[in-house]
Amino acid sequence: MPGVTGEAARAKTELRARFRLATGAYVSALDVARDGSLGVVGLGDGRALGFDLRTGEELLSVNAHDGAVLGVSIAPDGQRFATSGQDPAAKIWARGGALERELPGGGGWVERVAWAPAGGRVATAAGKRVRLWTADGAPIVETEPLASTVTALAWRRDGAVLAAACYGGVHLLPVGAGDETRHLAWKGSLISLAWSPDARVVACGSQDASVHFWRLASGMDSQMTGYPFKPKALAWDADSKLLATSGDAVVTVWDFRGKGPEGSRPLRLEGHKGLCTCLAFSPRKGVLASGAEDTSVLLWEPRRGERPIRFAFLEDEVTALGWHPEHHTLVGADAAGTVCGWEIG
């Protein structure tokens, strides 16, 4: 196994791979269906591949975009998925791989696509505009240009509000009538976005190596600094209590229980030898998966301790991680095109 070192082996047990695919192109996006029946990766050569999460069996392959695929999002019912990439239209595909609809973006790349967890909406972001579509791909609304290019999208769990991050803050865009749009202003270039599952906190990573978050009820915001690099990956645990952040080889976890995390010391998860690039909390049991530039994937139980409990390695920089909803499988992918499914005990 490449790169196995004494240090990483502090996690006693190596993860057992259920399958390992070599797609041959940079894995730039990954999503896992909520029913666990399908995983889809987007690739640097424009393809999207669907696979069975248990066996790795390829279920579909489509040439989705001219350049790299940049976004993949599976509908909550698992019957459709949407892709976007380095060309001017996002696309909605049937589960089997048939193209259902093109969602034009207005000229530039459609860099983001996000299927609402509920309510049958798809959101796309191209340049400074956000567009909403029905699950069939019919246009609903297009925003005015925001302050700058939209860098990240995140839905509130109920699918009623969409968050869009860009330079200057986060825009909260309600889908239904009646709700007001809201702007969480902050002078800085936001590059990542994660909305807590309980809908109370919006967190962003910023270009200037900090994490900024807003408590929506009070409007209070806080900034967590001290990262050596910009935090590109953020992940909330299922209870909305722990926020894991990248921006270093050390994974920093902020604890929102009690009065925290302001003024508290975060958990520091040390194990990677390179910059952390991906984070994903399991929907169950509070297990955190982290991936890094050094090809390592580590599992942690932050509530129990600061040492990794399992490890694995890919072939190149880890570019995506995703959990099976039942917690039995973790999928990881890398810049060399490897897609690996690990069995979780």
Add this chain to the structure above:
Amino acid sequence: MKKIPVTVLTGFLGSGKTTLLNRILTENHGKRIAVIENEFGEIGIDQALVIDADEEVFEMNNGCICCTVRGDLIRILGSLMKRKDKFDHVLVETTGMADPSPVAQTFFVDDDMKNLFALDAIVTLVDAKHVHLHLDDSNECREQIAFADVLVLNKTDLVSPAEVDAIERRVRSMNGVARVLRSVAADVPIADVLDVGGFDLDRAVATKPTFLDPEYPFEWAGTFELEEGIYDLSLGDGPDEVMDVVILPLPSGAAAHDRAPADRALRLWAHEAGRVQPGADLAPSEVGPSALDVAAKGPKSFRLRIPAAGRYGLYTEHLPVEYGLALLRGGAAVAPIASEEVTAGHTHDEDVTSVGIHLEGAIDGERLNRWLGALLREKGADIFRMKGILDIHGSDKRFVFQGVHMLFDGREDRPWGAEPRASDLVFIGKNLDRAELTRGFERCRA
């Protein structure tokens, strides 16, 4: 992994950026080029990847203007690295009025960009016909010229050769390091604008003997053959109450105005001048200039003691005729065997200039760091670019670096080998104080 070179194309509207871009893209150079444009052009070339981008200039949160970056470039270039069909060169075209610093700083500030890309050169196109309209009233125009590694004087067919010469003199006085090319329809050799290694000072020094003609602080340099003994330096009344002079021994065969001795005099000039009263002794000095007190009316004389027969250079702050200056031996005038008036190299009094400093003897790395750190904190906004090849004490390798405003990036280069070891440092910026910079750099000697 080799970093992908980035060429930045700047220039005012109508200067020929798009023409040059099209030439680069259609030429058969075998490169796959990714072009980041600010307006959707009609370019459809198979071998190139043309991406439209809105220039999004972000201030980093510390509020420092020197840390503005192009957010769109970070996003787009990061995303392009995921593609299967990788590219081997990036061209960024800026809008006409763009300040070039954010695009350049992007490749110094952002970690991803720093790891994947290397700024190759900033190429600025200058419309020979209209540039004089912009030079006086546009900061952006002056900054685009000051930032350039390559300056293309385009549309030279629309003005007379004398006018082109005048423009070239003017832009050189602002940016003494850039390579200057002339063109009609942006028809410059592609090899002169792509992969030029913008901070390859070697090439600049090698190909351009007039590399950074410094602005000398003296107006006259005289070469004398002198005997051992006492001479009188005699002066009448003149424009100032003090005149600085430097007297140096010269190697045989050398003239005082030759580049090497003139540069020695220039460096001495940076030191504190010692005040000398009429009637007092003067001697050739490697310490600093002598400030002759010439406040008194009427003739004044200073005793110049020559320790050994040989050739000497006399450098004077003002022209000898302004003071009726003469060198006398036993009452008889001694004529210089050669003399040269050193005039300022430009007619316009530019606020943007270049200062090049050449220093022999190794540099102490820590002192240099401290000095540059303090200098950039204080003057970073005015120092547009900085380049250097340094002889660092204790290292067998050349240290090369370049900077944009307060940011700089350096690395060890090839071993010195048989090459004479020396340090060259160049600043391009606004309101630069040559003497102060020279003094500061000299204090970094190991």
